[in-house]
Amino acid sequence: MDTLKNCPAPAKLNLFLHVTGRRADGYHLLQTAFQLIDRADTLDFTLREDDAIRRVTAVPGVPEEGDLIIRAARLLQQEVLRRTGALPPGVDIAIHKLLPMGGGLGGGSSDAATTLMALNALWKAGLSKDELMALGLPLGADIPFFIFGATAFAEGVGEALQPVAVPDAWYVVIEPGVQVPTASIFTSDHLTRNTPAVIMADFSGHYAEQGSTLRQFGKNDLQQVATRLFPPVAQAVEWLGAYGDARMTGSGACVFCAFHSEEQADAVLESFNAQALSATVPSTWKGWKAKALQEHPLGVVIPL
Numbered sequence: 001m002d003t004l005k006n007c008p009a010p011a012k013l014n015l016f017l018h019v020t021g022r023r024a025d026g027y028h029l030l031q032t033a034f035q036l037i038d039r040a041d042t043l044d045f046t047l048r049e050d051d052a053i054r055r056v057t058a059v060p061g062v063p064e065e066g067d068l069i070i071r072a073a074r075l076l077q078q079e080v081l082r083r084t085g086a087l088p089p090g091v092d093i094a095i096h097k098l099l100p101m102g103g104g105l106g107g108g109s110s111d112a113a114t115t116l117m118a119l120n121a122l123w124k125a126g127l128s129k130d131e132l133m134a135l136g137l138p139l140g141a142d143i144p145f146f147i148f149g150a151t152a153f154a155e156g157v158g159e160a161l162q163p164v165a166v167p168d169a170w171y172v173v174i175e176p177g178v179q180v181p182t183a184s185i186f187t188s189d190h191l192t193r194n195t196p197a198v199i200m201a202d203f204s205g206h207y208a209e210q211g212s213t214l215r216q217f218g219k220n221d222l223q224q225v226a227t228r229l230f231p232p233v234a235q236a237v238e239w240l241g242a243y244g245d246a247r248m249t250g251s252g253a254c255v256f257c258a259f260h261s262e263e264q265a266d267a268v269l270e271s272f273n274a275q276a277l278s279a280t281v282p283s284t285w286k287g288w289k290a291k292a293l294q295e296h297p298l299g300v301v302i303p304l
């Protein structure tokens with residue numbers, strides 16, 4: 001096997017996100033729930049004759065050297081060299097981006113996680129799931145979750161993960177046409193950093209009690225800062241809020257709302273599309289639906 005094509009890198013939603021403190025190094029301590037959804041970037045991997053790692057598709061705004069997929073591939077290549085004394089072959093990576101950047105959907109982290117999982121298989125490197133998660137963490141706090149590959153309750157900076165059951169749902173997601181740099185939210189003076197810690201049973205009990213996903217648990221502490229700095233995020237929360245419990249994911253900019261059925265999600269999107277045509281919602285916004293995924297679609301193909 002020297003190619004792996006159409007490898008999915010799915011998005012995540014943070015169903016809630018509490019900032020409970022700050023580490024000595026400035027990173028924030030979080031509690032969050034990660035939900036995979038079936039909207040994804042896709043990547044193709046083709047081994048090369050030499051040892052170069054190349055991105056063969058352009059990604060506007062992301063230079064090849066700074067791309068998390070290139071950095072992840074080089075990190076694993078060096079790790080294999082360290083373990084075996086032999087440098088694995090280079091690879092051409094094509095990436096087809098569907099997920100918006102700075103959207104809070106974890107696109108860059110998911111691309112990097114898919115790269116680590118695919119190359120671990122192509123190079124027959126044999127790293128365990130835990131080893132790949134630890135390798136990816138310094139590149140991005142969301143990377144371990146994507147390798148973990150299932151709905152999770154997360155603590156620390158997002159790397160301490162426990163599987164958790166959440167009722168099935170369809171989501172409508174609005175992209176409000178802005179990119180939110182994660183650092184601009186975490187460095188804000190307006191961010192509260194003292195939400196009391198919960199336990200996982202508080203989160204899972206919330207859904208068990210109401211028997212549905214329609215009202216989300218807790219809050220997203222990053223939302224008040226993002227809506228203040230980026231008015232389109234506030235407008236999107238208000239627009240989608242007319243149809244249910246709308247909330248921002250991660251550090252924004254995307255806003256989501258959960259529904260029981262695909263039909264309910266379709267009805268909201270119909271309204272979105274009609275209002276886009278009549279220019280009641282800005283032409284820079286995008287709206288789409290996605291289904292909750294119980295497991296990572298690549299993890300099913302190449303189990304770790």
Ligand SMILES: C[C@@](CO)(OP(=O)(O)O)[C@H](O)COP(=O)(O)OP(=O)(O)OC[C@H]1O[C@@H](n2ccc(N)nc2=O)[C@H](O)[C@@H]1O
Pocket residue numbers: 014026027028029030032103104105106107109139140141142157158182183186249250251252
């Ligand atoms: C907020 C979350 C929630 O899932 O997702 P996104 O909205 O980015 O998708 C993540 O914690 C994002 O983690 P990650 O993707 O690693 O963030 P990065 O872009 O590397 O971080 C940019 C900057 O944000 C700050 N940062 C990030 C994470 C964290 N727990 N505390 C922080 O203070 C740091 O200053 C860091 O340098």
Ligand SMILES: Nc1ncnc2c1ncn2[C@@H]1O[C@H](COP(=O)(O)OP(=O)(O)O)[C@@H](O)[C@H]1O
Pocket residue numbers: 061062066067068069099100101102103104105106107108109111112180182250251252253
């Ligand atoms: N493969 C990649 N895809 C997206 N963004 C990337 C990638 N590699 C590096 N980045 C950088 O990471 C930043 C955050 O992107 P992304 O992970 O998509 O958003 P978020 O963290 O809000 O979910 C981008 O603005 C970009 O500069």
